[in-house]
Amino acid sequence: MGEITRGGPSRRHVLASGAAAAGLGLAGIRPALSAVEWKKHAGTTLEVNLIKGPRGEVLQRHAQDFTALTGIKVSSELIPEQQQRQKLVIELTSGRPSFDVAHLSYHVQKRQFDKAGWLADLSGFLKDPNLTEPSLREADFSPAGLQYAKTPNGEMRSLPLSVDYFILYWNKELFQKKGVALPETFDDMMRAAETLTDPKAGTYGFVGRGLRNANMALWGSFFLAYGGEFLDAKGNILTDGPEAVEATKLYQRLLTKTAPPGVVGFNWMESMAAFTQGRAAMWIDGVGWAPPIEDPNASRVVGKIGYAVVPKGPRAHASATYGDGIGVAQASTKKEAAYLYCQWAVSKLMGGRLLQIGGGVPFRDSILNDAEVQTGVKMPGEWLGSAIGSSKISKLGLPVVVPVAEFRDIVGAAVTATLSGADPATELKKATDQYRPILERSEKA
Known part of the structure; x- marks a missing residue:
């Protein structure tokens, strides 16, 4: 890193x-x-x-x-x-x-x-x-x-x-060089990321948080786009259903196929560094990172960056908030x-x-x-x-629960494990089974 x-x-x-x-x-x-x-x-x-x-x-x-x-x-x-x-x-x-x-x-x-x-x-x-x-x-x-x-x-x-709000930051210069259009859907984004990835040139299509716990902010964007709801009407956690599995598959594919080496250890700081150095074409993260991106003393991409609402997902269009x-x-x-x-x-x-x-x-x-x-x-x-x-x-972008830190740690570890090849459905089931009693105890307290 x-x-x-x-x-x-x-x-x-x-x-x-x-x-x-x-x-x-x-x-x-x-x-x-x-x-x-x-x-x-x-x-x-x-x-x-x-x-x-x-x-x-x-x-x-x-x-x-x-x-x-x-x-x-x-x-x-x-x-x-x-x-x-x-x-x-x-x-x-x-x-x-x-x-x-x-x-x-x-x-x-x-x-x-x-x-x-x-x-x-x-x-x-x-x-x-x-x-x-x-x-x-x-x-x-x-x-x-x-x-x-x-x-x-x-x-x-x-x-x-x-x-x-989580938004899409995109490097207009890299997009133009490859003749790629701004993605409107998550499928478009995946294809664009693959087209824009050029390891020989040291540039990658996408960068984002891969680090356990921190990754839940990015993963939440995908989960919502697949129509996911964190809790049902009774307060039960829903992070092992089909929406969560499909969201994790997209996360896994983006970060293993189109992101810089070492992304498994990236928080927002490392993601920003890759992006401001012009090494990544797209980055989804909080809306507040524009000042350093547009600061010539901190960024090599001043004037080259576009800002957009996150693309539409398969079942919803949502900005993780x-x-x-x-x-x-x-x-x-x-x-x-x-x-x-x-x-x-x-x-x-x-x-x-x-x-x-x-x-x-x-x-x-x-x-x-x-x-x-x-x-x-x-x-x-x-x-x-x-x-x-x-x-x-x-x-x-996160469930409204008391043990939020435990949620981010446990489910975040499962999502991070998929970047090393683990199966999303298996990891999410284990994590959800581990977290469920923690949530139940907190609600009874």
């Missing part, structure tokens, strides 16, 4: 690119005027727990704007993702969290937070015109965002903040003030800032489609189009 990563963007450079861009001018974004009683809780101080990264950093950097709007002071803490998740669980379990506002990773924590009731129901606040701007409506969030934010009982226990939200701790004594912060965090102003620097994509359709916001987007127009298109076909 050393050869693949040499010359590619470093992890520090990738994560810094969004933060560094935050100083750019933000064209066309103006705070909205409304009847909201923004100053109602002036003088209050909120404690805010944020995930370190472009989203959290933008919120922390512009907290003074929120204070100017509301008179509410903000004391925020930025914590690396894994440690932040642990801190949330420990403090919320204690019943005495040190924070009023929590930034959460939906695809990992959704079910756990719902079961525990750790976050306050915001439904009443959303309906109060004295607390909520008219533009902030449930219908403005993408379907996946609402599915993440709402409990099975219909309570809105957080506001969807930033979404990671992951994301994060922001909510109010149930134990907080400052719920209204904390809600005002959450509303500000998902506002046009803040969502536009995030989108324009390429640091994230808001869950709100009105921000994505706003002409004023679009004028200041620094990424190519195709990138924005892929995000807008993906929002219309968004579907959760």
Whole structure:
């Protein structure tokens, strides 16, 4: 893998690119005027727990704007993702969290937070015109965002903040050299990948996550395209059915026949390195990787890359979706003030800032489609189009369960095993049988 990563963007450079861009001018974004009683809780101080990264950093950097709007002071803490998740669980379990506002990773924590009731129901606040701007409506969030934010009982226990749609990145130069058209279906994509693979030239048709656990994000895209559902109506896991087997066969074929050597050990970083060096023609991954791809200091393919919605699968057209939200701790004594912060965090102003620097994509359709916001987007127009298109076909890329890490480890190991020649049906059955009791125990807890 050393050869693949040499010359590619470093992890520090990738994560810094969004933060560094935050100083750019933000064209066309103006705070909205409304009847909201923004100053109602002036003088209050909120404690805010944020995930370190472009989203959290933008919120922390512009907290003074929120204070100017509301008179509410903000004391925020930025914590690396894994440690932040642990801190949330420990403090919320204690019943005495040190924070009023929590930034959460939906695809990992959704079910756990719902079961525990750790976050306050915001439904009443959303309906109060004295607390909520008219533009902030449930219908403005993408379907996946609402599915993440709402409990099975219909309570809105957080506001969807930033979404990671999986899209198709493609190298126009390599496609043109081989006379290949942008694939519209998964069958087209497989044929294109085979045509574009030229080991003698050091170029390959496809690259993606092959590493156990990390690979579940890519595999989920294929599973959804084959019509897969992670859970049935009773909550039983469905990762050994025909949809899962066919999805894994495609994954196996793409990564063994058309991907660079060593792909079995690739996470997003290694995949990006191969792609930004021009060694791969296609890459399916999160929508947020455009800034390093378009950075001449980190990429050899600047100006050569196209961005598209993932191709249609045999039974469905879906963009595997992951994301994060922001909510109010149930134990907080400052719920209204904390809600005002959450509303500000998902506002046009803040969502536009995030989108324009390429640091994230808001869950709100009105921000994505706003002409004023679009004028200041620094990424190519195709990138924005892929995000807008993906929002219309968004579907959760992981099951909504408490033991998500165990799911990714166990099923991910099965999928990785197929890259060494193991039979997909056999491996998936073993993995599903191993995972099923873990899931059942978690639901009984």
